[in-house]
Amino acid sequence: MTDQFKKYLTSDHSTRVQAVKLTNAWQTGLAHQHFPACVQKLLGELVSAAVLLASNIKFEGSLVLQLQGDGPIALIVVECTSDLSIRATATLREDHKVPEDGTLQSLLNTRGEGRFIVVLDPNSKESGMAPYQGVVPLEGDTVAQVLESYMRDSEQLETRLWLASNNKHTGGLLLQRLPGQSAAESLDVSAETWSRLTQLATTLKPNELLELDTDTLIHRLFWQETLLAYEPQDVRWHCPCSRERVADMLHALGRDEIDSILSERGNVHIVCNFCGKPYEFDAIDCAGLFIEPPGAMHGGDDSVH
Numbered sequence: 001m002t003d004q005f006k007k008y009l010t011s012d013h014s015t016r017v018q019a020v021k022l023t024n025a026w027q028t029g030l031a032h033q034h035f036p037a038c039v040q041k042l043l044g045e046l047v048s049a050a051v052l053l054a055s056n057i058k059f060e061g062s063l064v065l066q067l068q069g070d071g072p073i074a075l076i077v078v079e080c081t082s083d084l085s086i087r088a089t090a091t092l093r094e095d096h097k098v099p100e101d102g103t104l105q106s107l108l109n110t111r112g113e114g115r116f117i118v119v120l121d122p123n124s125k126e127s128g129m130a131p132y133q134g135v136v137p138l139e140g141d142t143v144a145q146v147l148e149s150y151m152r153d154s155e156q157l158e159t160r161l162w163l164a165s166n167n168k169h170t171g172g173l174l175l176q177r178l179p180g181q182s183a184a185e186s187l188d189v190s191a192e193t194w195s196r197l198t199q200l201a202t203t204l205k206p207n208e209l210l211e212l213d214t215d216t217l218i219h220r221l222f223w224q225e226t227l228l229a230y231e232p233q234d235v236r237w238h239c240p241c242s243r244e245r246v247a248d249m250l251h252a253l254g255r256d257e258i259d260s261i262l263s264e265r266g267n268v269h270i271v272c273n274f275c276g277k278p279y280e281f282d283a284i285d286c287a288g289l290f291i292e293p294p295g296a297m298h299g300g301d302d303s304v305h
C-alpha cells in the first residue's frame with residue numbers, strides 16, 4: 001500500500017493538523033542503509049518531520065534538513081520535495097563509537113559545535129526565488145523540540161510536532177496555529193481551539209504513531225472535533241541515482257583511473273552516497289564504458305558526448 005500524507009483544518013480555520021505514516025517508503029530507504037538503532041530512529045524522525053514541513057512549502061522545489069554533527073554522526077541529510085518524494089542518509093565517523101542509547105545531543109552535538117540547517121530550494125531559479133537557508137540552534141533533546149523552536153523563531157508559526165520511528169515505520173503528527181484572524185473574538189476562539197487540540201495530542205504515545213493507520217489515529221485523538229480533510233497525498237522514497245548516471249561518472253573519470261581500480265580490486269564498486277544503493281561494474285562492464293556508441297565516431301572528439 002502506498003504511504004500517504006494527510007492534512008486537515010479545524011472548522012474555525014485556525015489550526016492545521018497534519019499526519020504522516022511511512023512504511024514502504026521507509027523500508028525502501030533502509031534497504032541499502034544499515035545504521036545503529038539510535039541513528040536509524042533519529043533519521044526516521046527527521047524523515048517524517050521533513051514530509052510534514054515540506055507539504056507546506058509554497059513553490060515547486062525541496063526542503064532539505066541538514067545536520068552537521070561533531071560526534072558519532074558526521075552528517076545527516078534529509079530531502080523532501082514539494083510533491084513528497086523523500087530521500088535521506090546519515091554518515092557516521094569511523095573513529096567514534098555510537099552509544100547504544102544515543103540521542104540528538106550525544107550523537108550530533110557532543111562539543112556544542114553541531115549545526116542544523118534548513119534549506120528551502122526552489123526548482124526553477126528563473127522564478128526569481130533564491131534558495132533560503134536558515135541555521136537552527138541544536139537546543140533540545142529531540143528533533144521535535146528543535147523544529148518547534150525553529151518554526152516559532154524563524155517562521156513565526158506556533159507549531160507542535162510528535163515524531164516516532166522504528167525499523168518498520170516512521171510517523172509524525174503536526175499541529176500548527178495559522179496566523180490571520182485579528183478580531184479579538186476570533187482570537188479567543190482560535191486560542192481555545194489551539195489549547196484543546198494540543199492537549200488532546202499530548203496523550204499521543206509513540207507506538208500509536210507507529211502502529212495505527214492515520215485515519216484511526218486522527219479519529220482517536222480528535223473524534224469530538226470537526227476537521228475539514230484535504231485530499232491525501234502519496235509519499236514515496238526516490239533517489240535519482242541510476243546505473244546510467246554511475247556509468248557516466250565512471251566514464252568521466254577516464255580509462256586510466258578505471259583500469260587502475262580494476263587491477264587493484266578486480267571490479268568497480270560504487271555506493272550512492274545519498275541512498276546507499278550499490279552499483280557493481282566488472283571488467284567487461286568497464287570496457288563497455290569506453291566503447292564509442294555507433295554514430296558518435298568522430299575520431300576522438302570528446303565534445304560529442
Ligand SMILES: [Zn+2]
Nearest residue numbers: 239241272275
Ligand atoms: Zn541513490
